[in-house]
Amino acid sequence: MHRAAVPPRFGNKPIAGFLAIILFILVSAWCFDGSGFSIVQLLGSSEYLLRFLHEAFPPIDEHRLTFEQFDRYCLALIETFQMAFAGTLVGLLIGFILALFASRGLMFESRRSNLLQWSVKMLISLFRTVPDLVWAIIFVMVVGLGAFAGTLTIMVDTIGFCGRFFAEEMEDVDRSSAEALSASGARRFDTVFAAVVPAATPGLITTSLFAFEKAIRSSVVLGLVGAGGIGLELQSLMNWMAYDRAMVIIGMIFALVLVVEQLSSYFRKLVMKNE
Amino acid sequence: MAAIVTAEDIAMSYGNTPILKGVSFALEARESLSLIGSNGAGKSTLIRCLLRLEPITAGRISLFGREIQNLKSSELRSTRCRVGVVFQRHNLVPRLSALSNVIHGALGRNTQSFGSMISGITLWSHITAGSVHRERAMDCLDRVNLADLAHRRADSLSGGQSQRVAIARALMQDPDLIIADEPAASLDPIAGEEVMGLFSELCREAGVSLIFSTHNISHAVDFADRMMAMKSGRISLDGRTGSVDLQTLKAEYA
Numbered sequence: 227m228h229r230a231a232v233p234p235r236f237g238n239k240p241i242a243g244f245l246a247i248i249l250f251i252l253v254s255a256w257c258f259d260g261s262g263f264s265i266v267q268l269l270g271s272s273e274y275l276l277r278f279l280h281e282a283f284p285p286i287d288e289h290r291l292t293f294e295q296f297d298r299y300c301l302a303l304i305e306t307f308q309m310a311f312a313g314t315l316v317g318l319l320i321g322f323i324l325a326l327f328a329s330r331g332l333m334f335e336s337r338r339s340n341l342l343q344w345s346v347k348m349l350i351s352l353f354r355t356v357p358d359l360v361w362a363i364i365f366v367m368v369v370g371l372g373a374f375a376g377t378l379t380i381m382v383d384t385i386g387f388c389g390r391f392f393a394e395e396m397e398d399v400d401r402s403s404a405e406a407l408s409a410s411g412a413r414r415f416d417t418v419f420a421a422v423v424p425a426a427t428p429g430l431i432t433t434s435l436f437a438f439e440k441a442i443r444s445s446v447v448l449g450l451v452g453a454g455g456i457g458l459e460l461q462s463l464m465n466w467m468a469y470d471r472a473m474v475i476i477g478m479i480f481a482l483v484l485v486v487e488q489l490s491s492y493f494r495k496l497v498m499k500n501e
Numbered sequence: 502m503a504a505i506v507t508a509e510d511i512a513m514s515y516g517n518t519p520i521l522k523g524v525s526f527a528l529e530a531r532e533s534l535s536l537i538g539s540n541g542a543g544k545s546t547l548i549r550c551l552l553r554l555e556p557i558t559a560g561r562i563s564l565f566g567r568e569i570q571n572l573k574s575s576e577l578r579s580t581r582c583r584v585g586v587v588f589q590r591h592n593l594v595p596r597l598s599a600l601s602n603v604i605h606g607a608l609g610r611n612t613q614s615f616g617s618m619i620s621g622i623t624l625w626s627h628i629t630a631g632s633v634h635r636e637r638a639m640d641c642l643d644r645v646n647l648a649d650l651a652h653r654r655a656d657s658l659s660g661g662q663s664q665r666v667a668i669a670r671a672l673m674q675d676p677d678l679i680i681a682d683e684p685a686a687s688l689d690p691i692a693g694e695e696v697m698g699l700f701s702e703l704c705r706e707a708g709v710s711l712i713f714s715t716h717n718i719s720h721a722v723d724f725a726d727r728m729m730a731m732k733s734g735r736i737s738l739d740g741r742t743g744s745v746d747l748q749t750l751k752a753e754y755a
């Protein structure tokens with residue numbers, strides 16, 4: 227008996243692998259050079275850091291933080307949370323609908339829908355690639371200063387994030403059960419929702435939770451351009467060099483982000499356990 | 502009697518590899534046909550072609566007198582919904598309950614009118630399905646002795662249990678033709694006999710036609726009127742089950 231030869235260890239193209247590693251090293255060196263990365267400079271500026279810390283502590287002291295101020299910060303923090311939550315929710319919904327069409331060969335036969343799929347993908351990329359601060363400036367211009375502009379920004383951000391990952395999750399689902407349903411005469415639309423979406427749910431939920439975490443983090447900065455939330459307070463304090471009270475706000479933001487991240491990872495584990 | 506399935510000289514290839522090389526046969530109403538042949542002979546591929554899940558490169562296929570190659574998608578759906586298919590790999594929706602998976606069998610019947618758009622939505626899961634469908638799905642599960650596992654998630658079922666859920670889903674379609682790819686492959690001998698018995702009972706009593714592939718020669722002989730053997734993409738034997746002897750069958754696997 228003559229059997230087939232053992233396949234080579236490093237595939238057919240070992241040279242290509244080595245070249246790829248060398249290329250990676252060269253690119254990294256080039257990028258570190260261009261980014262001005264310097265430990266020396268970082269250590270050299272420690273005096274400014276110390277000044278900031280000196281003026282920031284102790285942050286809570288009756289001469290510095292009044293109860294009214296603290297109250298206002300709390301309201302701003304709550305507003306931040308509300309913006310993030312509402313914006314994420316609407317963004318998830320729209321992102322999901324767009325993802326259905328951005329997902330390869332999902333809603334239509336692949337060859338007919340190529341153009342549509344490509345355009346939706348581009349639209350989602352546009353939402354994602356324009357930075358949130360830019361969206362915030364645009365929305366402040368359109369709907370005026372305040373929380374609504376921030377909410378719209380979060381929404382657009384979420385569409386960009388979830389549109390992409392929802393689409394990928396639905397692409398990764400094994401299509402054989404959907405195929406079985408279409409072999410029994412089910413409409414495409416029904417096979418998507420009866421077979422593909424249920425199989426993708428854990429991924430969809432996980433992505434949604436990540437989107438919310440991301441929204442909480444970015445909603446903090448939106449205030450810097452007047453789009454509502456606690457960022458506005460932070461910015462004016464920094465401008466006034468009131469580092470002590472700024473420190474209070476940073477602490478509050480830290481607490482909010484931490485709580486949301488903990489909750490989110492708790493829910494994620496719950497979803498995974500039911501997997 | 503009119504033929505339910507006709508295949509005329511069909512050819513099919515994956516890429517440049519020809520898989521089916523001129524397959525012709527016709528299946529009469531109420532007839533049951535078993536399909537045997539060694540691994541990779543093309544049985545599953547033939548079944549996929551019959552449902553237009555794979556495009557054929559030559560020949561003609563008709564189901565219930567309609568040539569499926571040229572059907573519009575709505576016509577294709579109304580043809581497909583008369584065929585209950587059981588795949589070799591079951592193909593259940595993993596995260597849904599057995600009951601929901603069986604209820605999905607009713608989706609195909611629901612494609613015709615515009616109002617069906619809405620009622621189709623209710624069939625995505627047993628939670629939203631109407632009680633008529635829920636009851637019928639339980640009956641179908643009961644016929645494969647699985648009613649007590651109705652609530653279990655499909656991915657928690659054993660191979661044989663999933664196979665039977667897939668069969669129940671096909672029964673839910675109330676099909677005129679059942680096409681089953683190795684329906685007894687993952688079943689224990691008793692359950693296998695039962696499922697095959699159920700199929701041939703449907704043929705005798707409900708007038709359903711049947712095509713099934715199998716590696717179990719005694720199933721192929723006992724539960725079909727007629728058998729076909731495939732060998733590297735061609736039909737190498739086609740005859741009444743009573744008329745083929747074991748010696749000839751063994752030769753088919755050589």
Ligand SMILES: Nc1ncnc2c1ncn2[C@@H]1O[C@H](COP(=O)(O)OP(=O)(O)OP(=O)(O)O)[C@@H](O)[C@H]1O
Pocket residue numbers: 515520538539540541542543544545546547589
């Ligand atoms: N998606 C695919 N792409 C390429 N080749 C395929 C594909 N599916 C099947 N084949 C090839 O087609 C041939 C026929 O496969 P098929 O699954 O029809 O065989 P089968 O008779 O059902 O075998 P088994 O008894 O193992 O189920 C095999 O050689 C297989 O490798």
Ligand SMILES: [Mg+2]
Pocket residue numbers: 544545546589682
């Ligand atoms: Mg097969």
